[in-house]
Amino acid sequence: MSKFYAVKGKENKIFTDWNECQAFISDNKGNGNKYKSFHTEEEAIAFLEGRDYYAERLASDLSQGFVVAFTDGSFEEGENKYSYGVVAVSPDGSEMYFSGVGNDQRFLSTRNVAGEVEGVLTAIKWAFLNGYKKIKIYHDYEGLSAWANGEWNAGSPVSVYYVKQFQKYKGVVDVLFQKVQGHSNDKYNEIVDSLAKQALFEGKTISLNGIGYKINGTTFYNDFISWINKKAPKAKYSDRLNGTVFELNGEKLCIYPRFTATSVVSNGAFLLCLSLCYCLEKETKTAVNRLIERCFDVEFDNLDNFDGFSIAKKFLEILKDNFAPALIFALYEIEEKIKKRLDEKQKISPYFEKTEKGFLLKVPHEKKAELEKAYAFFYEYRTNYFNLQLTLNSVSCLIDKAEEIVKAL
Numbered sequence: 001m002s003k004f005y006a007v008k009g010k011e012n013k014i015f016t017d018w019n020e021c022q023a024f025i026s027d028n029k030g031n032g033n034k035y036k037s038f039h040t041e042e043e044a045i046a047f048l049e050g051r052d053y054y055a056e057r058l059a060s061d062l063s064q065g066f067v068v069a070f071t072d073g074s075f076e077e078g079e080n081k082y083s084y085g086v087v088a089v090s091p092d093g094s095e096m097y098f099s100g101v102g103n104d105q106r107f108l109s110t111r112n113v114a115g116e117v118e119g120v121l122t123a124i125k126w127a128f129l130n131g132y133k134k135i136k137i138y139h140d141y142e143g144l145s146a147w148a149n150g151e152w153n154a155g156s157p158v159s160v161y162y163v164k165q166f167q168k169y170k171g172v173v174d175v176l177f178q179k180v181q182g183h184s185n186d187k188y189n190e191i192v193d194s195l196a197k198q199a200l201f202e203g204k205t206i207s208l209n210g211i212g213y214k215i216n217g218t219t220f221y222n223d224f225i226s227w228i229n230k231k232a233p234k235a236k237y238s239d240r241l242n243g244t245v246f247e248l249n250g251e252k253l254c255i256y257p258r259f260t261a262t263s264v265v266s267n268g269a270f271l272l273c274l275s276l277c278y279c280l281e282k283e284t285k286t287a288v289n290r291l292i293e294r295c296f297d298v299e300f301d302n303l304d305n306f307d308g309f310s311i312a313k314k315f316l317e318i319l320k321d322n323f324a325p326a327l328i329f330a331l332y333e334i335e336e337k338i339k340k341r342l343d344e345k346q347k348i349s350p351y352f353e354k355t356e357k358g359f360l361l362k363v364p365h366e367k368k369a370e371l372e373k374a375y376a377f378f379y380e381y382r383t384n385y386f387n388l389q390l391t392l393n394s395v396s397c398l399i400d401k402a403e404e405i406v407k408a409l
Contacts, residue, residue: 006044009033014044039181054186062091066136066176069123070188073115073141074196082112084119085195087188088126097191098122099199099206106157115196116141117162122208124166127173129210129265131241131256136176138188145177168295171261172214211272212265213295215279218257225255227278232271232386246271249386269325270386273315277332280308308333309406312399316392323395324388327381330402334378337409341367348375370408377405 005021007013009031015021018037025033038044046053061068068089075082086098100118107114120137127135139145146152147159147166154163169175180189198204225244229237235248243256251268253275266272279288285306293299298314300306308329315326338348342365352359352375359376361368381388381398390398 004038004041004044005035006038006047007033007035008048012048014041014048054188058089058093061136062089062093066134067091067127067130067132068136068138069120069126070138070186070192071116071119071123072139072189072192072196073112073117073119074193074200075112075115076200077111079200080108081200082107082110082115082118083196083200084115084122085192085197085199086119086122086126087191087195088123090130091132096126097195097206098126098208099195099204101199101203101205107161110156110158113141113143114158116144117158119192119196120144121162121165124169124173124175125210126208128169128263129208129212131243131254131263131265132173133258134174134176136178138178138180138186140180140189142179145179148175148177168214171216172256172258172263174259210265210267211269212263213276213291214261214263215291216261218260218262220282221255221257221262224262224275224278227281228253228255228271228275231274231277234386235271251386269319269322270328273325273328274385276311277308277328280311280329280332281336308336309399309403313396316396316399322389323392324385324390327388327390327395327398327402328385330399331378331382331385333406334374334402335382337406338371338374338378341365341371341409348378351375352379367409370405374405374409377402 002016005015005018007021007024009028011028013024015024021035025035036047038047043053046056058068070087071084073082073084081101081103083101084099088096088098090096100122102114102118104114116139120139123137124135143152143159147154147163154160180186228246232246232248235246237244237246240254241256243254246253248271251266251271253264253266253271256263264272264275279291285303289300289303289306292311292314296318298317300310300314312326312329315329316323319326335348339345342348342351344351351362352372353362359372359379361371365371
């Protein structure tokens with residue numbers, strides 16, 4: 001690829017041949033010439049005119065409604081690891097830095113490409129978690145856009161992984177790729193290269209935190225918002241970025257209807273797990289199974305036994321520190337079974353009376369004792385759900401107990 005050599009002095013010049021540039025500089029010594037090489041003529045012209053080409057380009061991208069990310073990957077054979085660096089720029093121009101290291105044996109033969117892949121995926125996930133519709137990604141490996149757009153066949157392990165992860169964001173984040181030459185004069189290219197190197201050689205990594213999923217379609221949005229509001233009435237909600245944000249106990253749940261799908265993201269797990277119960281209520285088992293497998297990178301062994309209990313147990317593998325959020329799926333199954341026994345489609349609380357001896361069912365029923373026991377369990381944990389702090393073993397035991405209760409009904 002040809003370069004452009006810009007000489008700035010008494011007489012500004014742009015050359016495409018280094019020998020000609022050298023000769024001009026030699027013939028004009030003492031004129032205070034400054035010279036620099038560029039990959040595009042636009043960059044060279046901006047240098048001669050004293051303009052910051054890269055700042056102007058970034059401002060233009062932001063003015064068009066894009067958030068922007070610069071990504072890079074690195075690899076060190078001696079370390080047998082790859083790494084990535086990302087600079088993400090918000091609509092207001094504020095910058096966020098991310099970096100990480102990987103050593104997946106399937107990808108090591110691709111060297112820095114694996115890092116490039118993780119960098120782009122991190123940038124898109126950042127846009128997804130923050131509800132941004134459009135992101136422009138500057139990268140230096142052609143395959144990142146070619147695989148994503150279907151121009152190249154994804155046959156290698158790293159490309160198959162990349163395309164699968166990329167599909168998670170299709171319909172909620174519009175991605176525009178911009179290939180650039182690596183090691184250019186762009187300060188952001190230098191930053192991401194440095195971030196990747198620091199992660200690789202110094203162990204300095206900067207994580208992107210948050211969790212979420214997407215649901216195909218947008219027409220259910222208002223019903224979804226209403227459902228969450230009823231199930232978590234103490235949560236405050238507000239409009240943001242053409243979506244809705246629920247806040248409770250420092251946790252946020254953001255729901256954004258986008259192009260052909262709706263994104264649901266959170267900085268915690270309680271509201272997120274609760275939101276998935278909406279899908280359980282409204283969608284088929286197959287649809288919910290695929291949604292959870294696709295979005296959370298898990299697999300269920302047996303779809304025939306797929307229910308809230310299997311989801312709860314699977315989320316015990318995903319959650320960290322506090323495992324209580326997984327309990328909501330077991331509580332959902334108890335509530336649904338009580339509704340079925342009472343032939344009720346709305347609330348079950350009006351059927352029970354709280355007394356000193358416990359809950360009493362107000363109507364005659366052949367499963368009266370079992371229903372009272374089930375509701376007592378449901379009430380104890382559902383009313384305090386968002387404040388629970390439970391260990392893995394505690395939640396596992398409670399899920400088993402809930403499953404026994406449902407079987408007895």
